[in-house]
Amino acid sequence: MRILLAWTDETSPNLGVRALGRGSRDLLNQIWPDAEFAYMNYGTKPEAVTWSPRGLVREWVTGRRGMRDWLGGFDLYWDTRSGDSFSDIYGLPRHTTMSMIHEFAARSHVPTVLAPQTIGPFGSRRSRLLARRDVNRSRLVLARDPMSAKASASLGRPVDLTTTDLVFGIHQPVPEPGNDVLLNVSGLLWRSPHHGDPLVYRRQIESVIDGLLARGRSVTLFPHVLDSADADNDVPVAIELQEKYDGRIGLVIPRDLEHARAVIAGASVVIGARMHACLNALSTGTPAIAMAYSRKFAPLMSELGWPHVVDAGVTEDAAARILAAVDDPLLSEQALRAQQRGQQLLAAARDLIGSMR
Structure with missing residues (x-):
């Protein structure tokens, strides 16, 4: 085959x-x-x-x-x-x-x-x-x-x-502990006006960082599109933000997909505008608050029973909603249910594809 x-x-x-x-x-x-x-x-x-x-x-x-x-x-x-x-x-x-x-x-x-x-x-x-x-x-x-x-x-x-996204078919990683809140900042949304207002998005991100630090949470920037000649990558923005916050926030640049999933699985929560940063999290049972820039986010997350989706680069109240979700004591429990739902949905796809044999 x-x-x-x-x-x-x-x-x-x-x-x-x-x-x-x-x-x-x-x-x-x-x-x-x-x-x-x-x-x-x-x-x-x-x-x-x-x-x-x-x-x-x-x-x-x-x-x-x-x-x-x-x-x-x-x-x-x-x-x-x-x-x-x-x-x-x-x-x-x-x-x-x-x-x-x-x-x-x-x-x-x-x-x-x-x-x-x-x-x-x-x-x-x-x-x-x-x-x-x-x-x-x-x-x-x-x-x-x-x-x-x-x-x-x-x-x-x-x-x-x-069904649902293929990420729920990936074998589970061994968690790499040591990070509290992983923040994925999209280089696409930071620069481009095609998916929202970059200035609004930047304010949202900085409000989230400020709110998390005020709560005593540890914040680590986490690119999900790695550095390349393509301007659509997250690494330069992450470096810029870490420098702006003068070392008060961390930075982890994944070596590859396996490393990314291990880091995500060991974190307390992921906040991200790259949908697969959020889906990698939910597929490992880690809570993920999605900053959506297109219609691909909400229907997929809703089918997983996951309500924590806000609009990126659109509304000024997004940061408050993100911080409220981070504070939700049921967040981890909800993430495990979303993980199970995703695995069940993809199992149905496996069975259907198998009928082609």
Whole structure:
């Protein structure tokens, strides 16, 4: 059994993308213990593949790169779309490339599965047409929240199952103790106006830090997108904030996904704007207060029975709500219930996928 894990890998600086890859492997290995896996992602592009929509059309006509033969060597095309890229919120070119390669796999007679992910929104007629073709050519369509299931149904293809995020399929880490509150500050939200007001977000973050320090809590900054040439990373912001607070807050930069999950599992609580920082926490039983910047957060967290979601870069009262959640004496108990709920939801996905054997 050869499985292509699309739009995830084990080397991305985005630990959420790595979590999708690890969760996929751990889940699918339960079904096919002897499976062989290959990755296809922007940082790990196979030689036979082109990202260009024009190049994909040309390759379909000429076959010069051998892409059809390469894809045809797999028994399953497992399409993660990086968790939230089955949409046009990151631009139509990205959506087009991912959709066209999905089409290439389907035409190469490889069973395609849309792995548990966010579906939509689709803001243009063209993006909806691409999405409609993808869902209708997939052997299975799995949504990780009810709103995504509704989006798929509106395309004329009800999902086969509403489950949860693949992070709940990752094996449990050995906790690395020593941190109280882990604070994940998003470099994306700190700089970019596309997902809220950066100035409001900065005020929210500083109010949270000030409130935690006033309560006698220990705060450790925790990047979840590692340093790279891409401006969308959390490390520079974390360093800047630690310097601003003159050593009163700590900083842990994860070495890799395993280290990140171990640190998270040993913490008291995580506050984060990267959704997988929060999901890595809940999947290990650690409470996580999410600072949401898109519609992917609330429906997924709600399905887990997790109420602690606030808007990032929008409302000035977010910090007060975060601090109130941190003070909640039932927070740890709620997190364990969310962890169990996630594991149950993903077990149903495993059983459904296993029926393909």
